[in-house]
Amino acid sequence: MYYHYPVALRLKGKVCLVVGGGQVAYRKVLSLLECGTKVKLVSPQLIEELRQLVEKGKVIYFQRKFTEKDLDGVFLVIGATDDRQVNSRIGELAQKRNLLVNIVDQPEDCNFIVPAIHRTGALTIAITTEGKSPALAGKIRRELAKYYPEVYGLALDWLGEIRSFVQTHLSDQRSRRKILISLASDLVELLKKGQIHQALERVQLSLADIPESEKFIKELMSKNKEWLEMRDYSEDHQNR
Ligand SMILES: C[C@@]1(CC(=O)O)C2=NC(=C\c3[nH]c(c(CCC(=O)O)c3CC(=O)O)Cc3[nH]c(c(CC(=O)O)c3CCC(=O)O)/C=C3\N/C(=C\2)[C@@H](CCC(=O)O)[C@]3(C)CC(=O)O)/[C@H]1CCC(=O)O
Ligand SMILES: NC(=O)c1ccc[n+]([C@@H]2O[C@H](COP(=O)([O-])OP(=O)(O)OC[C@H]3O[C@@H](n4cnc5c(N)ncnc54)[C@H](O)[C@@H]3O)[C@@H](O)[C@H]2O)c1
Structure with missing residues (x-):
């Protein structure tokens, strides 16, 4: 086949x-x-x-x-x-x-x-069964939607910006890779728990060696003002 x-x-x-x-x-x-x-x-x-x-x-x-x-x-x-x-x-x-x-x-x-599609923000997950069972493709889509909720969209917005930033300001490819791979995993885990401030600190820490990062973090904060102002977001999220 x-x-x-x-x-x-x-x-x-x-x-x-x-x-x-x-x-x-x-x-x-x-x-x-x-x-x-x-x-x-x-x-x-x-x-x-x-x-x-x-x-x-x-x-x-x-x-x-x-x-x-x-x-x-x-x-x-x-x-x-x-x-x-x-x-x-x-x-x-x-x-x-x-x-x-x-x-x-x-x-x-x-x-x-x-294919059957689960989309949240910039994350798109497409499922095909080679045409063998569109019904199963749909079932898998619904299952994946539970594992990949909206917060992945937010995480991707951040990761996209961080990636452009390090590509511009960090010339060493290995350091870039290290930062981006560890952030991809850590950010999602923190944001899933609703710990947006900790997530921001995590970004700050991993970019600390880059002089322009202070300005970048400020910009990231102002773009995410609404999220950051949701003081109870963390507790709300954890109590669900
Ligand atoms: C994914 C999705 C996207 C979309 O359509 O947007 C999609 N079908 C969906 C649902 C669905 N379609 C059908 C059922 C009834 C149960 C069943 O038959 O299983 C259900 C379930 C339901 O309704 O919940 C009937 C059906 N579909 C096809 C045939 C003909 C055949 O198999 O020969 C028949 C029989 C017609 C009949 O009996 O007369 C063929 C195709 N359908 C495909 C896609 C492509 C293969 C995708 C893959 O790789 O699996 C393909 C090959 C071509 C195409 O259409 O692109 C969407 C899921 C939406 C979601 O839940 O996310
Ligand atoms: N309704 C569903 O959820 C569903 C799900 C899976 C598959 N299907 C299949 O997909 C097909 C379309 O489903 P539907 O519910 O949208 O059908 P529908 O009967 O509501 O609509 C068919 C449309 O095709 C148009 N049409 C007919 N002949 C045309 C021509 N020569 N040129 C241009 N337009 C023409 C009609 O004016 C009509 O608007 C059907 O074959 C159906 O079996 C439907």
């Missing part, structure tokens, strides 16, 4: 076509908008949720059936109609043009499948 090749696509500004106007198309449109795409939607009918997105100008809508010309200038295609033949035709035409194409529930017509 050959595996699917997992990637994380950068879709910002790309034109993506969604064909179909039901619940499934709506779910796909929302996930594409989250990635900053320009969504082109083709369907004779739309559910209310999609109609609202059109009214708000979030998607470009063509009220008609799919035609081959809809594929012009498109980077990625999702076929989500309730007509298997139409879906297969979209898959075939898109693959002829070497476009990325997913046809909902029809893996034979796709060149990529959509």
Whole structure:
């Protein structure tokens, strides 16, 4: 068996076509908008949720059936109609043009499948079962959501900033690596326990040898004012 090749696509500004106007198309449109795409939607009918997105100008809508010309200038295609033949035709035409194409529930017509996704802040965990059991992919997603709560998003915001800072101010690659690897683990553990002040002290300590770190910590504090002002956050969190 050959595996699917997992990637994380950068879709910002790309034109993506969604064909179909039901619940499934709506779910796909929302996930594409989250990635900053320009969504082109083709369907004779739309559910209310999609109609609202059109009214708000979030998607470009063509009220008609799919035609081959809809594929012009498109980077990625999702076929989500309730007509298997139409879906297969979209898959075939898109693959002829070497476009990325997913046809909902029809893996034979796709060149990529959509994994189950748990996302919090910058953390994205994608689960695929190679199409063997989407239901199990969904169950694993729900389980992982418990192990990777919101605080991972906050930890990643900090880690991202710390990483840019040390990349700019610390020329020795080995020291950078040491700091970043130990902080990745320690910060998450402290933040999970709600110990935000201790987490900040931990950052301070690990960057203490870098002269510019004082200013950096101040900036980090002002960006996280709301969290830091939640005096009871730690106790609240521990009592849960
Ligand atoms: C992950 C998720 C993402 C999403 O859709 O956004 C997704 N399916 C989800 C749910 C789900 N889909 C189905 C059920 C009913 C139970 C069951 O059949 O197991 C459930 C469970 C439910 O509804 O809770 C029915 C189904 N799905 C496919 C077929 C056709 C076939 O297998 O041949 C049939 C049978 C249709 C029929 O019987 O007629 C095919 C595909 N579905 C995939 C993705 C791709 C493989 C992903 C992987 O690697 O596993 C793939 C290959 C192509 C694609 O669609 O990309 C989303 C989880 C959302 C979440 O909970 O996070
Ligand atoms: N509803 C679900 O939760 C769910 C879950 C998994 C899979 N599915 C499957 O996904 C597909 C879509 O589901 P849905 O609930 O969104 O369906 P739906 O019936 O609500 O919507 C289908 C949409 O496709 C449009 N359409 C039909 N022919 C078209 C064409 N030639 N060109 C463009 N648009 C066309 C219709 O106007 C309609 O808006 C179905 O095959 C369904 O079996 C649905």
